[in-house]
Amino acid sequence: MKQAVLIMAHKNLNQVIRLIRSLSKSDFHFLVHLDSKMDVTDSEFCNLLNCSDNVFIVKKRISGVLDTWSLVEISLSLIELAKQIELNKNIHYSYYLLLSGQDYPIKSVEYITEFLGKTYPKPLIDCTPYDKHNWLYYKFNVIGIREISKYVDSKLNRGILRKIIKLPLIIYGSLLGWVYRNFLYDYKLYGGSAWWILPDKVIEFILHEIKTNGHKINKLKITNTPEETFFQIMTMASPLSNLVDLNPKDMVEQNCMTYAHFSDEGKPFMGHPYILTKEDFSKIVKLPQLFARKFDTVTDSNILDMIDRHIVNNT
Template sequence: MDKVAFLIIAHKNPEQLRRLVGRLVSERVVFFIHVDKKVDIKPFEYALDDVEVVWLKRSRSQWGSIGMIKAIMGGLEAIRLIPGISRVTLLSGMDYPLKPVERILKFFDEHPSSDFIDIVSFDQSGWSEAKIQRIRKYYFFVKDKLFEYPINPNSPSLLRKMLDMGLSLILPKTREFPKGLVAYGGWVWFSFSRETVRDVLSFHAMRPDLMKYVQHCLSSDEIYLHTVLGNLQKGMGAVRPGLTYAKWPQGDVPHPAVLTSEHFEELKSLPHLFARKFDETTDKGVLDRIDTELLTSLPTNG
């Protein structure tokens, strides 16, 4: 049977990554792992020394930067070269399955041509002004510090004001999205068929202007693939909701809540295949309960 690839983006907790991979091991599964270039890879290699994985070329995948998309696209390029892979699913090292791997693979077999990702066009209602500004302004990382242009007029930083003044001499105040494209956004975690991976990589090669544009967007990982899919006419209606659950605090916040044992009953009732984010240094017990109550007690043929 065809194989399934898990593309995993990791930056911390190598033992937790090992635990995640251990729960997804199958003769039909291939792991492609990207470890953030900012951290030492040796603890990750040691934790996974008994598992066959493909270690991807590393980039700095700092939150909000283009690094995440570079890591993902590099992973898709590597996966495309491996024959027999029918599906690619993106996970982070802080994700965890809510269903046994046999059931996950059965679900994929039942939906061979479906793609799963949360996607919405930027011109639809529901986008906060702060999120819309992610594509309208320029964002730069200088020594891991984030700068925006135009800056917030209330910013007290003299350095930022000087940078703003200098950039005003070479950059327009407003950005024009690449010609002929409609902007889409959403949560990055996806599961794509091999055909969609092929189409995404073809679009990526044909429209380098989009990659150049999102390089100076904030959280480009929540824009790039969605815009590619939307403009491939695989957008609204053709793509099904994502398979990964997250619990978002109230307000316009950049990160989902860390899931703990307090959330277990909620997790138990979810239809999602995966959830995030977990941190075993905060609460290891919730992962233990998932293992014993969700991943080993359920029948594998239902």
């Protein structure tokens, strides 16, 4: 079984290369999107990596911005490249694994390969149903205002004027969300982690929906944080929805194959995962997940060395 590893890279070029090398002794093919903000050419990247016939780079570069459709667009560009490679090489990918350049395997390649072989075709995606009382409320009921709100914040200092300007935007976004939620969405709504492992049948369903039902897809583009909702919605609309381990509506913890550390005793919730360091090693090696994030070799490269040694010693 060949697998397509889709990598969204936006910083730390050497760390991205290390991620690919950590998984290279396998039937994995690596499809890489280098963010337009990265100061590196495709050829420079390949020269550093010694690109072989299992690494492919998306030609069109996009600037990925959190909480916007751009991240879904990048994911889809990686999927489209994978489908092109399938056609050109007359191969077939069973699973598509979406990773960021700051992810890293915490299990051996052999373990990951065997796990995916036994699990196929189950979609491995963190998926929680929408409810007006859970964390997904804001994703679908107050929509279209996040980017505008950020723009206002960047132009005006904190104070009464900024609040006065933002108030009608919030009211507008709430009203628009109510209209969409009650009358315009064509799919049942779900959300979860942006990082997933999806089987070929779900990927093919998504591409078919985009091609034949673009008007339905367009309505999902203005939700808040579409990278945490679009693939969940599509997976649950697919023929394999019955295989998904659906979360309870009140569940907050992520249920996916990529571990992220969002909270810690004495530390505030920041809305994004903390950087994992060597102090987290003893916890990481006990995790059931296949990958973990976020790592940053500028902050701490020792943790990746420790993980590599642990994998070698326990294989």
